[in-house]
Amino acid sequence: MAIKKISIDxxxxxxxxxxxxxEKALNKQEGVLSAAVNLLANKAxxxxxxxxxxxxxxxxxxxxxxxxxxxxxxxxxxExxxxxxxxTRVEKVLNRLDGVVSASVNxxxxxxxxxxxxxxxxxxxxxxxxxxAGYKAEVxxxxxxxxEKELREKEIKSLKTSFIISAVLSLPLFSAMFFHMAGSHNIxxxxxxxxxxxxxxxxxxxxxxYKGAYNSLRGGGANMDVLVSMGTSAAYFYSIYNLLKGxxxxxxxxxxxxxxxxLLGKTFEAVAKGKTSEAIKKLMGLxxxxxxxxxxxxEVDIPIxxxxxxxxxxxxxxxxxxxxxxxxxxxxxxxxxxxxGESIPVDKSQGDEVIGATINKFGTFKFRATxxxxxTVLSQIIKLVEDAQGSKAPxxxxxxxxxxxFVPVVVAIAIITVLGFTLIKGDFNTxxxxxxxxxxxxxPCALGLATPTAIMVGTGKGAEKGILxxxxxxxxxxxxxxTIIFDKTGTITKGEPEVTDILGFEGIDRDELLRVxxxxxxxxxxxxxxxxxxxxxEELLKLTEPEDFLAVPGKGLQATHEGKKVLxxxxxxxxxxxxxxxxxxxxxxxxxxxxxxAMLVAIDNSLxxxxxVADQIKETSKGAIEQLKSMGLEVYMITGDNERTAKAIxxxxxITNVLAEVLPENKADVVEKIKxxxxxxxxxxxxINDAPALxxxxxxxxxxxxxxxxxxxxDITLMRGDLEGVVTAIRLSHxxxxxxKQNLFWAFFYNSIGxxxxxxxxxxxxxAGAAMAFSSVSVVTNSLRLKKFN
Numbered sequence: 001m002a003i004k005k006i007s008i009d010x011x012x013x014x015x016x017x018x019x020x021x022x023e024k025a026l027n028k029q030e031g032v033l034s035a036a037v038n039l040l041a042n043k044a045x046x047x048x049x050x051x052x053x054x055x056x057x058x059x060x061x062x063x064x065x066x067x068x069x070x071x072x073x074x075x076x077x078x079e080x081x082x083x084x085x086x087x088t089r090v091e092k093v094l095n096r097l098d099g100v101v102s103a104s105v106n107x108x109x110x111x112x113x114x115x116x117x118x119x120x121x122x123x124x125x126x127x128x129x130x131x132x133a134g135y136k137a138e139v140x141x142x143x144x145x146x147x148e149k150e151l152r153e154k155e156i157k158s159l160k161t162s163f164i165i166s167a168v169l170s171l172p173l174f175s176a177m178f179f180h181m182a183g184s185h186n187i188x189x190x191x192x193x194x195x196x197x198x199x200x201x202x203x204x205x206x207x208x209x210y211k212g213a214y215n216s217l218r219g220g221g222a223n224m225d226v227l228v229s230m231g232t233s234a235a236y237f238y239s240i241y242n243l244l245k246g247x248x249x250x251x252x253x254x255x256x257x258x259x260x261x262x263l264l265g266k267t268f269e270a271v272a273k274g275k276t277s278e279a280i281k282k283l284m285g286l287x288x289x290x291x292x293x294x295x296x297x298x299e300v301d302i303p304i305x306x307x308x309x310x311x312x313x314x315x316x317x318x319x320x321x322x323x324x325x326x327x328x329x330x331x332x333x334x335x336x337x338x339x340x341g342e343s344i345p346v347d348k349s350q351g352d353e354v355i356g357a358t359i360n361k362f363g364t365f366k367f368r369a370t371x372x373x374x375x376t377v378l379s380q381i382i383k384l385v386e387d388a389q390g391s392k393a394p395x396x397x398x399x400x401x402x403x404x405x406f407v408p409v410v411v412a413i414a415i416i417t418v419l420g421f422t423l424i425k426g427d428f429n430t431x432x433x434x435x436x437x438x439x440x441x442x443x444p445c446a447l448g449l450a451t452p453t454a455i456m457v458g459t460g461k462g463a464e465k466g467i468l469x470x471x472x473x474x475x476x477x478x479x480x481x482x483t484i485i486f487d488k489t490g491t492i493t494k495g496e497p498e499v500t501d502i503l504g505f506e507g508i509d510r511d512e513l514l515r516v517x518x519x520x521x522x523x524x525x526x527x528x529x530x531x532x533x534x535x536x537x538e539e540l541l542k543l544t545e546p547e548d549f550l551a552v553p554g555k556g557l558q559a560t561h562e563g564k565k566v567l568x569x570x571x572x573x574x575x576x577x578x579x580x581x582x583x584x585x586x587x588x589x590x591x592x593x594x595x596x597x598a599m600l601v602a603i604d605n606s607l608x609x610x611x612x613v614a615d616q617i618k619e620t621s622k623g624a625i626e627q628l629k630s631m632g633l634e635v636y637m638i639t640g641d642n643e644r645t646a647k648a649i650x651x652x653x654x655i656t657n658v659l660a661e662v663l664p665e666n667k668a669d670v671v672e673k674i675k676x677x678x679x680x681x682x683x684x685x686x687x688i689n690d691a692p693a694l695x696x697x698x699x700x701x702x703x704x705x706x707x708x709x710x711x712x713x714x715d716i717t718l719m720r721g722d723l724e725g726v727v728t729a730i731r732l733s734h735x736x737x738x739x740x741k742q743n744l745f746w747a748f749f750y751n752s753i754g755x756x757x758x759x760x761x762x763x764x765x766x767x768a769g770a771a772m773a774f775s776s777v778s779v780v781t782n783s784l785r786l787k788k789f790n
């Protein structure tokens with residue numbers, strides 16, 4: 001079984017019934033493992049077995065349901081072709097690829113133009129296929145025209161133009177209604193004049209609805225276009241029937257005004273939907289277009305796509321860093337707020353990592369490129385956000401089920417309305433008008449937009465704050481969490497041991513004790529030893545090289561320093577060497593109670609001091625944990641440390657539930673045990689060492705900074721290295737779910753109240769049309785309120 005995931009653009013879907021129909025057809029296809037269609041993004045995300053089904057079969061399935069799959073066109077520059085046989089060969093291998101609709105190779109320009117369904121083929125595959133045939137190839141770099149924005153603007157322009165023409169033609173018809181009611185007869189009330197005005201609105205401006213309805217019905221489904229077409233056609237043709245019969249009762253204004261109002265609503269909806277994807281556009285806009293690279297000792301500006309790994313790049317003050325890399329010369333402060341959400345610039349010097357798209361604030365520096373193209377942190381973030389925005393939340397399933405049967409049910413209600421009024425009251429006219437109102441007030445669009453608009457804005461807002469949510473499902477799950485488990489090292493604490501106490505005995509002063517210990521530890525690779533060395537270097541002490549260095553596993557080390565035997569380690573090391581620690585016992589116990597690792601120092605078999613090292617708690621940890629507890633969450637800390645040290649750290653940050661002496665491989669079992677108690681568990685770790693525990697939790701939070709983050713390891717990735725992000729992520733989840741529930745309530749309430757009111761004759765078809773037009777706008781607008789989340 002060869003599993004493949006693709007994302008295909010689908011054009012022509014207008015409501016949730018459309019997306020449900022496409023999804024159903026795809027899931028029926030043999031070889032398809034899962035298919036999810038996102039109405040808002042106009043995408044079908046499909047996982048399938050390539051041994052059983054090909055990409056082109058999926059495209060055909062979508063087209064059979066009555067929708068279009070736009071073709072993507074790629075131009076490749078081909079090197080090495082010398083004759084027509086070469087170009088024919090390249091053309092043949094490209095045309096053999098699954099998913100390729102057409103491939104043509106021009107020998108004179110050395111270009112290959114390939115057409116395929118958007119999202120079905122990776123451009124790297126095209127390049128590799130040509131290279132396999134014996135030629136060199138690269139994708140031609142085109143201008144960044146933002147295709148999505150271009151299409152959106154084209155759609156809005158078309159809707160606006162249609163609306164204006166429709167409004168100009170409908171206004172006289174709307175006015176005629178009042179003259180007719182007043183008993184005044186003029187040119188506006190003339191049936192033939194009304195027919196002349198209503199016909200272009202019905203069939204030229206309203207053509208989009210007929211076309212959409214035809215495609216939908218041909219594909220075996222029914223959508224909003226079917227309802228609009230049926231409703232307006234009924235009013236229009238009944239008016240013609242009355243005109244021919246000589247009955248002075250027309251409903252041309254109803255059909256024309258309904259189309260006009262729906263176009264107005266669709267225009268507002270298109271504008272609002274464009275705003276939901278602003279976050280991703282903002283992220284894409286961060287990428288610099290060029291980089292200043294040193295080539296042959298000369299600084300040259302080249303397109304970002306031409307940067308190679310290992311290139312030395314120069315960045316001046318105020319410029320964006322083009323790609324990810326490591327500083328090799330110079331220092332500066334870098335604004336990483338667009339990636340991490342942290343507003344304070346971060347100091348950078350030789351050896352430090354820099355992230356592409358961040359802003360160099362002050363100094364000029366040179367760095368070596370380590371990640372380019374789709375491997376950069378920014379590209380990974382964009383991919384993650386795009387995937388999340390195209391995903392579905394479980395809460396949407398009910399709306400999808402209803403959307404699938406919505407239109408047939410509404411049509412049935414409309415037929416019952418006509419029959420009811422005709423048979424019971426003998427009033428066909430009223431029955432027909434009420435049926436028209438039923439058809440045009442029913443709005444499956446609001447149901448379809450309720451969840452994805454909120455997910456798009458919510459995940460986009462999260463990205464702005466350095467919180468990357470993998471999918472709508474994880475965003476929904478986060479609001480259910482009632483228990484959260486924090487790993488200690490690197491999560492609650494900084495993960496970098498620091499010297500906290502230096503206590504000298506036997507007449508040795510503090511500085512001399514630190515100098516001796518730091519000199520001996522210089523050769524050690526242990527993190528605690530390195531912390532002592534760092535402290536000695538920070539205090540500018542003169543460190544010397546030790547002799548006869550020997551590490552004693554599990555106990556400490558010994559060495560000769562300036563002719564004296566030095567021992568640094570725990571009680572066991574001192575006892576093995578017959579050294580009394582009675583003098584430091586009281587201090588030793590006190591330091592351990594405080595959660596610190598105390599190291600005894602002896603010179604020539606005599607205890608001379610204690611140096612304590614501790615992993616410092618992050619400044620924001622205590623405040624974040626207090627906020628989580630105030631939100632009603634039960635907070636645990638899990639660590640491999642001994643119980644005394646663990647409890648000391650936990651006490652400092654306000655955690656009472658301590659899980660100590662847990663080995664990394666057993667953390668996942670602990671998470672599972674807590675889940676079995678019926679709790680919804682969130683696990684917060686560094687995303688690398690804690691991967692099994694993160695996967696075991698209901699929601700895994702990977703916490704880190706910049707390039708250190710393993711984005712694949714968790715459901716939610718926090719780009720900033722503090723716990724405030726956990727609080728913000730859970731709050732954002734609550735706000736997003738609240739918005740989704742408001743949207744769904746409005747969509748269900750609107751339809752369940754509006755349809756009966758229309759059927760009973762309480763709503764004029766024009767008012768019904770206006771209500772339908774603006775129901776979906778209200779849902780999108782409500783979702784956009786999430787942009788104000790702080």
